[in-house]
Amino acid sequence: MSQREPPLLRLVGELTQLTAHLNRLREAPVVSDEEASDIARLQAQAEGLRAELGQAFGRASAWERVQLARHEQRPYTLDYVEAFVGQFTELHGDRAYGDDGAVVAGLGWVRGHRVAVIGHQKGRTARERRERNFGMPRPEGFRKAVRVMRLADKFGCPVLSFVDTPGADCLEEAESRGISEAIAVSQRTMFELGVPIVVVVIGEGGSGGAIGIGIGDRVLMLQHAYYSVITPEACAAILWRSEERAAEMATALCLTAEEALRLGAVDTVIEEPPLGAHSDPLETARRIEEAVVGALEELGGRGPGELRQSRYEKFRRMGCR
Amino acid sequence: MPKSRLGDSAPVRSNDDVPADLWEECPRCKQFLYREDIRPLRVCDKCGYHFRLSVQERLAVTLEEGTFEPWGEEIEARDPLSFPEYAGKLVQHRERSGASEAILVGRGRLEGSDVAIGVMNLAFIGGSMGVVVGERVALLMERAAELSLPVIVFCASGGARMQESIISLMQMPKTCAAAGRLGQAGMLYVSVLTDPTYGGVTASYAFLGDVVVAEPSAAMGFAGPRVIEVTRLRIQPGVQTAEFQYEHGMVDLLVPRSQMRATLAGLIRWARGVGEP
Numbered sequence: 001m002s003q004r005e006p007p008l009l010r011l012v013g014e015l016t017q018l019t020a021h022l023n024r025l026r027e028a029p030v031v032s033d034e035e036a037s038d039i040a041r042l043q044a045q046a047e048g049l050r051a052e053l054g055q056a057f058g059r060a061s062a063w064e065r066v067q068l069a070r071h072e073q074r075p076y077t078l079d080y081v082e083a084f085v086g087q088f089t090e091l092h093g094d095r096a097y098g099d100d101g102a103v104v105a106g107l108g109w110v111r112g113h114r115v116a117v118i119g120h121q122k123g124r125t126a127r128e129r130r131e132r133n134f135g136m137p138r139p140e141g142f143r144k145a146v147r148v149m150r151l152a153d154k155f156g157c158p159v160l161s162f163v164d165t166p167g168a169d170c171l172e173e174a175e176s177r178g179i180s181e182a183i184a185v186s187q188r189t190m191f192e193l194g195v196p197i198v199v200v201v202i203g204e205g206g207s208g209g210a211i212g213i214g215i216g217d218r219v220l221m222l223q224h225a226y227y228s229v230i231t232p233e234a235c236a237a238i239l240w241r242s243e244e245r246a247a248e249m250a251t252a253l254c255l256t257a258e259e260a261l262r263l264g265a266v267d268t269v270i271e272e273p274p275l276g277a278h279s280d281p282l283e284t285a286r287r288i289e290e291a292v293v294g295a296l297e298e299l300g301g302r303g304p305g306e307l308r309q310s311r312y313e314k315f316r317r318m319g320c321r
Numbered sequence: 322m323p324k325s326r327l328g329d330s331a332p333v334r335s336n337d338d339v340p341a342d343l344w345e346e347c348p349r350c351k352q353f354l355y356r357e358d359i360r361p362l363r364v365c366d367k368c369g370y371h372f373r374l375s376v377q378e379r380l381a382v383t384l385e386e387g388t389f390e391p392w393g394e395e396i397e398a399r400d401p402l403s404f405p406e407y408a409g410k411l412v413q414h415r416e417r418s419g420a421s422e423a424i425l426v427g428r429g430r431l432e433g434s435d436v437a438i439g440v441m442n443l444a445f446i447g448g449s450m451g452v453v454v455g456e457r458v459a460l461l462m463e464r465a466a467e468l469s470l471p472v473i474v475f476c477a478s479g480g481a482r483m484q485e486s487i488i489s490l491m492q493m494p495k496t497c498a499a500a501g502r503l504g505q506a507g508m509l510y511v512s513v514l515t516d517p518t519y520g521g522v523t524a525s526y527a528f529l530g531d532v533v534v535a536e537p538s539a540a541m542g543f544a545g546p547r548v549i550e551v552t553r554l555r556i557q558p559g560v561q562t563a564e565f566q567y568e569h570g571m572v573d574l575l576v577p578r579s580q581m582r583a584t585l586a587g588l589i590r591w592a593r594g595v596g597e598p
Contacts, residue, residue, distance in 0.1 A: 170544030180523035187497035229490040318491035319452035
């Protein structure tokens with residue numbers, strides 16, 4: 001990344017290091033007076049940083065929000081599945097070519113509601129990232145999602161979709177198996193389902209790769225996720241032939257959760273813990289679970305025809321308010 | 322300029338001498354072509370290169386003369402994000418292209434069959450899809466379903482329109498949904514991919530045709546060249562072409578422009594169950 005690290009992320013990094021250091025000190029068996037005063041001093045420093053960060057989050061720029069959405073400690077789809085989807089059975093493969101690591105799918109329960117889960121998945125270690133293709137789905141990922149959505153439809157089971165991708169894979173392999181067609185068919189399929197669909201944008205809502213599994217009767221979005229037709233870097237490169245203007249483009253693209261809500265692309269913004277989703281993954285998961293259950297209960301009484309019609313109308317109106 | 326490259330009938334001229342309104346250089350074989358000679362299809366008579374057609378040229382070679390009736394021309398773009406320089410760009414492109422937006426839709430007659438037709442306009446902000454393109458495509462398909470008309474869309478687009486960001490992105494599901502409903506109504510949808518077709522358009526209605534047709538050598542793909550540049554990764558030349566998509570099973574037919582109207586007419590007659598001689 002050619003951009004300078006934004007101060008917000010630097011603060012996040014400092015706090016993480018300081019907290020780790022503090023924890024090590026606290027765990028040390030013998031504490032001398034000198035060490036105790038060190039701990040007290042560091043604790044005060046950490047508190048100060050926390051307060052500073054809280055303020056920094058309040059005035060984070062669009063570009064900083066993009067960095068937060070991409071933060072490597074941010075919880076991913078399977079972290080939320082582990083946190084609140086019971087008896088999760090992951091299903092694999094598109095029955096045509098292979099199994100895409102960048103999309104996960106499976107069956108489970110959320111507080112007594114049956115769900116079929118689909119979602120983009122990123123990796124954390126270097127190896128995982130490769131296996132997950134950095135969260136960039138190939139055609140078989142969308143075709144796996146379509147297969148599991150059809151399965152859900154057959155059994156009258158709602159679909160829960162997690163969106164978190166920088167964008168779909170666009171290289172030769174993806175082209176050779178029809179990435180565009182796969183994304184288009186996945187979207188068309190989502191309008192054919194007679195079961196409720198709840199979408200949660202948890203990190204990066206990256207263009208076609210995101211909307212490919214992003215059509216919902218209720219679309220929820222985490223406060224520091226972003227949703228955009230193009231990355232700020234690519235937008236800057238195309239409009240200004242300079243990636244240096246990415247920060248400026250992040251603002252122009254209106255990609256924050258508040259803007260997505262204002263423009264009608266999402267229905268609800270889920271507030272994150274004070275220092276971001278990565279600072280407290282369990283609390284974030286709890287808030288998402290609450291919102292998902294609320295949406296499922298609200299949509300529960302609707303028949304297949306009504307769901308299809310209202311979903312069609314919802315997206316038919318996009319941009320025409 | 323060596324004489325041999327100009328062909329026998331062409332006069333020898335330097336590039337500067339060529340009056341642009343009368344002569345045109347083929348970008349592939351470099352032959353100078355007398356514009357009148359290659360009208361109306363605009364295909365190089367030496368190497369078969371397909372020049373891009375304007376919307377009016379496309380309508381002229383596709384429909385019976387005087388049968389086109391536009392729909393939804395009143396749907397016009399606003400600037401929902403107040404994106405830098407966008408409002409001015411819209412005005413400028415309307416003036417310069419004489420078009421109201423990046424797609425023209427409506428109905429007309431093609432070899433005796435009534436059809437609903439859409440033609441994208443590259444001259445209007447790169448044929449990009451914002452809310453107006455989404456609206457007009459959805460209108461085209463909904464009205465075609467009501468009127469029981471087959472739909473033909475000539476695609477040509479740089480992708481989704483960045484200046485409408487999330488609003489542009491939401492036109493993808495809108496058009497996919499409309500294409501789905503058209504299919505449920507039992508109407509034929511033929512998508513014709515012309516040079517170039519990229520991005521949000523390929524990943525929505527362009528690849529949802531019952532039959533997907535492409536013009537030879539047309540550039541097409543999911544991500545445009547500049548977007549790929551930003552990823553620091555490479556894509557081999559030749560991957561994002563009509564021929565590659567055809568070889569990989571993503572395109573039904575590669576149809577040279579000289580055969581296009583007859584091919585479309587044949588598909589429409591087949592879908593109607595009429596016309597077997």
